[in-house]
Amino acid sequence: MEVNCLTLKDLINPRQPRLDFATEDGENAQKENIFVDRSRMAPKTPIKNEPIDLSKQKIFTPERNPITPVKLVDRQQTEPWTPTANLKMLISAASPDIRDWEKKKGLFRPIENKDEVFTDSLQLRVVGDVAVEKFEKRRPSRKQKSLGLLCQKFLARYPSYPLSAEKTTISLDEVAVSLGVERRRIYDIVNVLESLQLVSRLAKNQYGWHGRHSLPRTLRNLQRLGEEQKYEEQMASLQQRELDLMDYKFGERKKDGCADPHDQQLLDFSEPDCPSSSVNRKDKSLRIMSQKFVMLFLVSKTKIVTLDVAAKILIEGSQNVLDHSKFKTKVRRLYDIANVLTSLALIKKVHVTEERGRKPAFKWIGPVDFASSDEELVDVAASVLPELKSETYSKVHVCAAQKLARRGSFNRVPASERSHRKVNSGPSSPSREEQGPDGFLEIGSLAAIYQQQIEDKPQGKALDGEGVTLPSSSLDPAAPFPVHPVDSEYCVNPLVHQVFSVPQTDLQAFSTQNGLNRQVGVSLASAASDVESLKPGLLAGQPLLYVPSTSLFMLCGSLQEGPPPEPGSERDSRGSEASAAALWSTPAAQKRLGEERQLPEEEEEEEEEEPAAKRQSRGYEDGPLSLVMPTKSADSSDVASPKMRGNRASVSLEDMPLNSHLPAARGVWGKAPAHGFVSSEWRSLPRNTEIEKPLQENEGTTEPSLLQCLYVQPPAGLNGLNVLLPGSQTPHAMRPPSGQLPPLGVPCMVLPSSTLGPFPVLYSPTMAGPVSPAPGSVPNTGPGCFRLPGLGSTPHLLIGPAALVNPNSSTLPPADPQLQGPHSLNQSPVMSRPHNATQPTSPVYEGHPGSVVKLQQSPTPGTPKSTRHTHCETFFKTPGSLGDRVLRRRQSKQSQNASSAQRRLEIPSGGAH
DNA sequence: CTCTCCCGCCACCCG
DNA sequence: CGGGTGGCGGGAGAG
Numbered sequence: 001m002e003v004n005c006l007t008l009k010d011l012i013n014p015r016q017p018r019l020d021f022a023t024e025d026g027e028n029a030q031k032e033n034i035f036v037d038r039s040r041m042a043p044k045t046p047i048k049n050e051p052i053d054l055s056k057q058k059i060f061t062p063e064r065n066p067i068t069p070v071k072l073v074d075r076q077q078t079e080p081w082t083p084t085a086n087l088k089m090l091i092s093a094a095s096p097d098i099r100d101w102e103k104k105k106g107l108f109r110p111i112e113n114k115d116e117v118f119t120d121s122l123q124l125r126v127v128g129d130v131a132v133e134k135f136e137k138r139r140p141s142r143k144q145k146s147l148g149l150l151c152q153k154f155l156a157r158y159p160s161y162p163l164s165a166e167k168t169t170i171s172l173d174e175v176a177v178s179l180g181v182e183r184r185r186i187y188d189i190v191n192v193l194e195s196l197q198l199v200s201r202l203a204k205n206q207y208g209w210h211g212r213h214s215l216p217r218t219l220r221n222l223q224r225l226g227e228e229q230k231y232e233e234q235m236a237s238l239q240q241r242e243l244d245l246m247d248y249k250f251g252e253r254k255k256d257g258c259a260d261p262h263d264q265q266l267l268d269f270s271e272p273d274c275p276s277s278s279v280n281r282k283d284k285s286l287r288i289m290s291q292k293f294v295m296l297f298l299v300s301k302t303k304i305v306t307l308d309v310a311a312k313i314l315i316e317g318s319q320n321v322l323d324h325s326k327f328k329t330k331v332r333r334l335y336d337i338a339n340v341l342t343s344l345a346l347i348k349k350v351h352v353t354e355e356r357g358r359k360p361a362f363k364w365i366g367p368v369d370f371a372s373s374d375e376e377l378v379d380v381a382a383s384v385l386p387e388l389k390s391e392t393y394s395k396v397h398v399c400a401a402q403k404l405a406r407r408g409s410f411n412r413v414p415a416s417e418r419s420h421r422k423v424n425s426g427p428s429s430p431s432r433e434e435q436g437p438d439g440f441l442e443i444g445s446l447a448a449i450y451q452q453q454i455e456d457k458p459q460g461k462a463l464d465g466e467g468v469t470l471p472s473s474s475l476d477p478a479a480p481f482p483v484h485p486v487d488s489e490y491c492v493n494p495l496v497h498q499v500f501s502v503p504q505t506d507l508q509a510f511s512t513q514n515g516l517n518r519q520v521g522v523s524l525a526s527a528a529s530d531v532e533s534l535k536p537g538l539l540a541g542q543p544l545l546y547v548p549s550t551s552l553f554m555l556c557g558s559l560q561e562g563p564p565p566e567p568g569s570e571r572d573s574r575g576s577e578a579s580a581a582a583l584w585s586t587p588a589a590q591k592r593l594g595e596e597r598q599l600p601e602e603e604e605e606e607e608e609e610e611p612a613a614k615r616q617s618r619g620y621e622d623g624p625l626s627l628v629m630p631t632k633s634a635d636s637s638d639v640a641s642p643k644m645r646g647n648r649a650s651v652s653l654e655d656m657p658l659n660s661h662l663p664a665a666r667g668v669w670g671k672a673p674a675h676g677f678v679s680s681e682w683r684s685l686p687r688n689t690e691i692e693k694p695l696q697e698n699e700g701t702t703e704p705s706l707l708q709c710l711y712v713q714p715p716a717g718l719n720g721l722n723v724l725l726p727g728s729q730t731p732h733a734m735r736p737p738s739g740q741l742p743p744l745g746v747p748c749m750v751l752p753s754s755t756l757g758p759f760p761v762l763y764s765p766t767m768a769g770p771v772s773p774a775p776g777s778v779p780n781t782g783p784g785c786f787r788l789p790g791l792g793s794t795p796h797l798l799i800g801p802a803a804l805v806n807p808n809s810s811t812l813p814p815a816d817p818q819l820q821g822p823h824s825l826n827q828s829p830v831m832s833r834p835h836n837a838t839q840p841t842s843p844v845y846e847g848h849p850g851s852v853v854k855l856q857q858s859p860t861p862g863t864p865k866s867t868r869h870t871h872c873e874t875f876f877k878t879p880g881s882l883g884d885r886v887l888r889r890r891q892s893k894q895s896q897n898a899s900s901a902q903r904r905l906e907i908p909s910g911g912a913h
Numbered sequence: 914c915t916c917t918c919c920c921g922c923c924a925c926c927c928g
Numbered sequence: 929c930g931g932g933t934g935g936c937g938g939g940a941g942a943g
Binding site for chain 1: 915927928
């Protein structure tokens with residue numbers, strides 16, 4: 001055998017490529033895309049470990065290969081040659097493509113590799129014609145190596161909304177290794193994240209993860225800066241100019257902007273406190289560019305920014321060169337930034353039509369309330385609506401919007417206030433940040449704070465101890481987002497405030513929502529139908545959440561509250577990744593969801609193949625939205641152990657009687673354990689489906705309860721009451737196919753706002769009455785009311801959506817311990833129903849029009865396993881092209897899951913635990 | 914062809 | 929000075 005092996009190797013080209021790999025693995029981890037971590041990779045097939053790009057190498061003959069040779073020895077030692085391996089070698093030798101494919105496969109699946117044992121499957125696949133065919137079909141594309149995808153993987157490692165007590169440190173080396181890429185790539189990601197203050201540099205090679213808590217603040221700051229810089233005017237000017245001239249000249253640009261001076265330091269990255277940070281270098285360009293880019297969106301009325309305009313403005317800012325190459329370079333950088341922002345679900349790619357054709361552009365899909373007045377947004381959205389569908393916006397619209405913007409003043413912050421709210425105010429003090437509700441967060445202060453916290457963990461500890469606790473602050477609207485006073489502003493037009501469309505979060509959806517549903521009372525379902533043409537999935541299936549208050553963010557985020565990876569520890573690589581990924585309900589996640597469609601097939605397969613166990617681990621994924629409460633203990637390990645959380649909730653999910661009838665509830669509960677929060681899941685959307693969470697991991701495959709909820713901040717009349725409306729649902733959506741349920745009134749949940757923070761709330765639209773109806777049975781019109789356990793006095797009301805769901809479908813089985821939530825809810829007995837019950841029948845979506853349909857159709861009955869998806873995988877898909885196709889497939893696969901679209905909102909029980 | 918953007922060379926700068 | 933960072937742009941995949 002050995003001889004043979006050698007021979008084979010030789011065939012392939014022993015020296016160059018392979019050797020390189022070996023080398024890289026060892027010391028030279030820096031090469032890009034090299035999958036360094038062998039240990040993690042289960043199978044050590046030679047191919048897999050191949051170094052970087054075979055694709056390139058294909059061109060070269062072994063001899064010619066430019067890559068420096070490395071010692072074979074290494075390789076040989078590491079890789080045992082098995083018959084299978086030999087086979088692979090042969091195959092790859094025969095087909096460079098295959099070889100390449102293999103290599104990439106391995107490279108890009110670092111995460112999966114970790115957990116999974118793809119050993120067998122991989123090898124097996126390789127062998128045989130079938131395998132070959134697959135390869136060819138599946139050959140990894142560039143997209144799989146994209147920065148966006150990489151970023152998603154990166155983000156999957158960390159909780160979007162880490163508990164305040166948790167301090168997560170990011171080791172660039174570790175991340176690079178675990179993601180199988182060169183460190184250089186990580187810099188790109190980190191730089192952009194840093195520009196948004198999602199991370200901050202702690203030390204060489206070390207970054208601290210902050211999560212999205214301060215994102216709103218950061219965005220607000222950026223918006224303000226952008227306004228000050230008059231970016232909007234610049235954009236309008238450039239756009240107009242282009243219209244007029246076909247060409248632009250940088251010199252002509254308006255000078256009023258005077259961006260440069262300020263721009264240089266947009267956000268003060270300098271982190272005084274941060275040791276060894278190379279903050280002050282002038283090389284922060286990517287970060288600055290990123291901030292500027294974001295500002296353009298924030299300032300723009302349309303929220304659409306074309307790359308050329310952005311590039312021009314940016315160039316202007318820092319460079320005077322107009323030459324084409326400069327421009328080109330800038331654009332390249334913008335793409336890099338855009339990829340990261342896209343991964344964060346802040347923007348999405350669109351095109352603006354022009355005389356010349358289409359222009360690449362990006363649309364802001366992140367929180368919108370930072371930008372302009374609600375009214376204006378709505379108007380703009382409405383105007384653009386027609387074009388939303390295609391995702392192509394005509395320039396006319398853009399310009400019109402720009403003009404509109406110009407003339408209107410939409411600064412939210414009073415001038416007076418602004419004056420003292422400078423972003424760049426030198427060394428920032430943490431304290432400042434924590435000041436009142438309006439406290440302005442200084443950029444740069446985060447790092448300091450972060451460190452500080454790390455040093456004094458006292459507070460954190462307390463919380464950690466139980467695992468349960470969350471600093472109420474996290475929940476408390478005020479806490480995390482102090483700046484966000486949920487002011488009147490927000491209250492005025494609740495709908496406008498924040499809209500999260502789930503996965504795809506399309507602006508479109510968003511816009512549509514705004515436009516269509518101006519009245520809170522409107523059911524999303526109806527809206528959906530209207531808008532349906534736009535994006536089927538979104539409206540109908542997607543749950544929408546409107547949250548005026550800052551708390552909204554929490555909802556949006558993925559809550560992954562799963563324990564954040566411990567600093568330095570590896571665990572995150574595995575558990576956290578998986579869990580995190582699963583958890584993601586964060587915007588990023590949402591985005592992913594949308595993008596995932598593009599997932600490479602391979603991933604799909606993997607998912608399928610993925611062992612249930614794994615999936616479960618990943619299962620956390622939530623729907624697009626989740627309201628998370630940081631219940632989890634600081635301990636990262638928690639993720640695995642639901643129990644901890646259980647503390648908080650006196651009753652474990654398992655114990656809790658879940659009303660099987662209440663799908664939503666079940667979903668909620670089921671997950672809760674893992675995260676410590678309840679998230680809602682929505683799978684209804686086709687798009688989402690992919691994402692879908694596995695949550696089901698629970699097995700529950702859940703049902704489908706789609707939920708779309710509108711969370712409305714209490715209008716004036718309702719003081720202190722928060723209302724959740726199950727938007728999406730039209731009743732029918734939920735109702736079983738056969739039965740026709742009379743639409744119920746809009747079910748809603750009213751919660752005292754004050755209580756939100758502290759108490760867990762469950763709202764399940766689909767909830768059936770306590771008694772489980774037979775499938776197809778008529779839903780209960782009456783909403784169910786629960787009482788939140790543990791909250792003796794809690795005034796929360798839960799109302800079930802009108803439609804009833806098939807009992808079966810609904811529940812999530814708490815079976816998975818991990819999934820089980822800590823919360824103690826006392827719900828209707830039903831909840832406890834067996835996991836499995838459901839699937840096959842899940843009627844839920846059938847009624848749905850459009851997008852939903854597919855899901856429903858999914859051939860597979862949702863078995864728990866099937867349900868579980870690996871989110872992670874989905875996340876990895878780059879946004880892109882495959883989308884729909886893949887999506888569909890996934891949908892079908894996940895149909896079950898989809899059906900279970902549910903939303904869980906968990907409200908932290910505050911100190912309760 | 915254009916759009917994207919991966920890849921990695923190599924300069925910069927910190928420690 | 930070594931090594932971490934990241935600017936930069938060639939060139940190739942994708943559409």
